[in-house]
Amino acid sequence: MPFSKNARPCSGDAMKKTHSPAPQHVEVASVSDATMRRFVGYRMKRAFNVVQEDLARVLKPFELRMLTYTALVLIVDNPGMRQSQLADAMDIERPNLVVLIDELERRELIVRDRVPTDRRAYALKATLAGLRLYDRAVAAVAAHEARLLDGIDQDSIATVLAALKTIENARQGD
Amino acid sequence: MPFSKNARPCSGDAMKKTHSPAPQHVEVASVSDATMRRFVGYRMKRAFNVVQEDLARVLKPFELRMLTYTALVLIVDNPGMRQSQLADAMDIERPNLVVLIDELERRELIVRDRVPTDRRAYALKATLAGLRLYDRAVAAVAAHEARLLDGIDQDSIATVLAALKTIENARQGD
DNA sequence: GAAAATAGATATGAGACATAACAATGATTG
DNA sequence: CAATCATTGTTATGTCTCATATCTATTTTC
Numbered sequence: 001m002p003f004s005k006n007a008r009p010c011s012g013d014a015m016k017k018t019h020s021p022a023p024q025h026v027e028v029a030s031v032s033d034a035t036m037r038r039f040v041g042y043r044m045k046r047a048f049n050v051v052q053e054d055l056a057r058v059l060k061p062f063e064l065r066m067l068t069y070t071a072l073v074l075i076v077d078n079p080g081m082r083q084s085q086l087a088d089a090m091d092i093e094r095p096n097l098v099v100l101i102d103e104l105e106r107r108e109l110i111v112r113d114r115v116p117t118d119r120r121a122y123a124l125k126a127t128l129a130g131l132r133l134y135d136r137a138v139a140a141v142a143a144h145e146a147r148l149l150d151g152i153d154q155d156s157i158a159t160v161l162a163a164l165k166t167i168e169n170a171r172q173g174d
Numbered sequence: 175m176p177f178s179k180n181a182r183p184c185s186g187d188a189m190k191k192t193h194s195p196a197p198q199h200v201e202v203a204s205v206s207d208a209t210m211r212r213f214v215g216y217r218m219k220r221a222f223n224v225v226q227e228d229l230a231r232v233l234k235p236f237e238l239r240m241l242t243y244t245a246l247v248l249i250v251d252n253p254g255m256r257q258s259q260l261a262d263a264m265d266i267e268r269p270n271l272v273v274l275i276d277e278l279e280r281r282e283l284i285v286r287d288r289v290p291t292d293r294r295a296y297a298l299k300a301t302l303a304g305l306r307l308y309d310r311a312v313a314a315v316a317a318h319e320a321r322l323l324d325g326i327d328q329d330s331i332a333t334v335l336a337a338l339k340t341i342e343n344a345r346q347g348d
Numbered sequence: 349g350a351a352a353a354t355a356g357a358t359a360t361g362a363g364a365c366a367t368a369a370c371a372a373t374g375a376t377t378g
Numbered sequence: 379c380a381a382t383c384a385t386t387g388t389t390a391t392g393t394c395t396c397a398t399a400t401c402t403a404t405t406t407t408c
Contacts, residue, residue: 027254027291028252028253028254028255028256028259031248031252031255031259031260031262031263032251032252033248033251033263034251035247035250035251035312036244036247036248039315039316039319040319040323040331040334040335041222041225041229041319041322043335043338043339043342044218044221044222044225044338045222046338046342047218047337047338047339047341047342048215048218048219048222049265050341050342050344050345051215051218051341053345054344054345055215065363065364067363067364070210073209073210074205074207074210076209077206077207077208077209078202078205078206079202080201080202081202081205082202082386082387083386083387084385084386084387085202085205086205088205089205089207091223092364092365092366093365093366093367094386094387094388095366095367095387095388095389095390096364096365096366097387098387098388098389117201118373118374118385118386119372119373119374119386120372120373120374120385120386120387121373121385121386121387122386122387138209141213142213145213145214145215147344148215148341148344149214149340149341150344151340151344152337152340152341156333156336156337157214157337159330159333159334159337160214160333160334160337161214161217162330163221163326163330163331163333163334164217164218164220164221165217165221166323166325166326167221167224167225167322167323167326168217168220168221168224170224170228170321170322170324170325171224171227171228239394241394241395256355256356257355257356258354258355258356266395266396266397267396267397267398268355268356268357269356269357269358269359269396269397269398269399270395270396270397271356272356272357272358289355292354292355292404292405293355293403293404293405294354294355294356294403294404294405295354295355295356295404296355296356
């Protein structure tokens, strides 16, 4: 799993790096990502890739991907929700949600009930099978998370969460 | 920009949540992502989406994407590097790197020099234009990072970096 | 020197996104 | 009430990031 997928930035300050006069023919022994490493975003990307990778592995036995997992959780937690609400919550476009819902419905994990007061909309609800899968998947994901965070004390986690929230709220012009 | 793209997991512990007996026809007023919110990975995803979004915006004026930016930085920092080394460093497959390098070469930001000792390989080097773009882009990204992290004290950042490193190293069976 | 490994490239496909356009329905408003 | 406008879900389509399989040229190894 790539880490530069979205990867991240580099170093300090345009860095007065004296681009050393290339000495003819240099064989690069080990690649330096020192410039990139200086950026928090780059570290975030690398760490997040590990999380993603591990999560995908954890969800695989349930035949869930991150998107279908997220959709299932949100539907279980918000029974009766409409597709457009779910798309909003997941921050994806409605067209893309349709195929996710199709998949969950085909597997009979959720149903599309008609909303009586609005015949355009569907009320999404989990089936019993959906609830059962939810329970198992959420437990597995909790274990995955505990495993990844093992070795990080609770204070640090609190600090990380606060920092993440600050970053999330730093979103501008959105 | 979606956050559930890779999104993330939920709550506590399979949660003894008494799936409340669906009261006929509930209109979901506001969507709860409480279960998801309990997971650090989910928060990471949301925060990282903001970073990605902002970074993409910052790189746009330079006509760089995250991948081309990362490649350029690594080539500038590691002159003479081979494509396979770069692919390794970026954690992407060689075929995918080819098109990135093609793009940077077409824009005359880098060159593919032949390695005299191995006629299969290319030694990647930045051109003067590449170096100049590197300087400007790195400066812009540094500013973007400072903006996003504004309000987070240095101690917290250190804690976050340590935590991210722990997570990155938690990668198993890899 | 023949077989195996490696560097780069090509072709192709999957997954996660976005946009445009449409039908059905609902809401507004003249 | 009728005409317009907005919304819900959908289809079609395209982009970007990733992966795999396969190919050619070249080492490297035996």
